[in-house]
Amino acid sequence: MSMSFAAWLKKLGIDCASYLNQIPVSTRHTHRSHQALSLAAPAMSACFYWVPFMLHRLGIEVLGLDVLSDTRCAHYRSPRDIIAIKFRCCDRFYACYECHESMADHRAEPWPEAEFAERAILCGACGCLLTISEYLGCNSRCPECEAAFNPGCANHYELYFQKPLS
Numbered sequence: 311m312s313m314s315f316a317a318w319l320k321k322l323g324i325d326c327a328s329y330l331n332q333i334p335v336s337t338r339h340t341h342r343s344h345q346a347l348s349l350a351a352p353a354m355s356a357c358f359y360w361v362p363f364m365l366h367r368l369g370i371e372v373l374g375l376d377v378l379s380d381t382r383c384a385h386y387r388s389p390r391d392i393i394a395i396k397f398r399c400c401d402r403f404y405a406c407y408e409c410h411e412s413m414a415d416h417r418a419e420p421w422p423e424a425e426f427a428e429r430a431i432l433c434g435a436c437g438c439l440l441t442i443s444e445y446l447g448c449n450s451r452c453p454e455c456e457a458a459f460n461p462g463c464a465n466h467y468e469l470y471f472q473k474p475l476s
């Protein structure tokens with residue numbers, strides 16, 4: 311139980327020096343995912359490394375302006391602005407639609423309802439990927455770690471998702 315986080319990363323073949331240097335320090339504690347991993351990685355008490363680490367493993371890069379390790383960006387920076395969304399048009403994760411608008415060279419394409427099973431929502435608090443359906447039914451709370459999401463995102467619903475026919 312004494313392996314350091316750095317040693318642990320090294321064991322996994324990850325070059326942590328350059329990697330960790332880029333991680334903004336956050337004091338956020340993540341909950342279940344972190345605890346679940348503590349058996350395998352005792353030194354993960356440095357839990358603010360958890361999300362960047364997960365993204366690294368999943369090969370996901372969250373694009374955007376001034377993106378922090380929990381996916382908050384220059385536009386949406388409250389403690390609850392912690393989801394990133396994969397855009398259908400380019401298959402890439404952005405912190406928000408404004409980030410996409412300012413960095414992508416094309417218009418954003420909302421997800422059609424037929425594809426709501428796509429794991430397109432990333433929780434910046436625990437690093438889990440939610441399907442669009444899970445996200446839309448989660449009552450602004452991550453089903454994995456219970457972090458609160460910004461309910462105001464619903465105001466921009468149609469920028470990300472095609473409205474289900476009702």
Ligand SMILES: [Zn+2]
Pocket residue numbers: 397398399400401410414416417418419
């Ligand atoms: Zn795009």
Ligand SMILES: [Zn+2]
Pocket residue numbers: 374375383384385386405406407408409410
């Ligand atoms: Zn943004």
Ligand SMILES: [Zn+2]
Pocket residue numbers: 433434435436437438452453454455456457
């Ligand atoms: Zn979560």
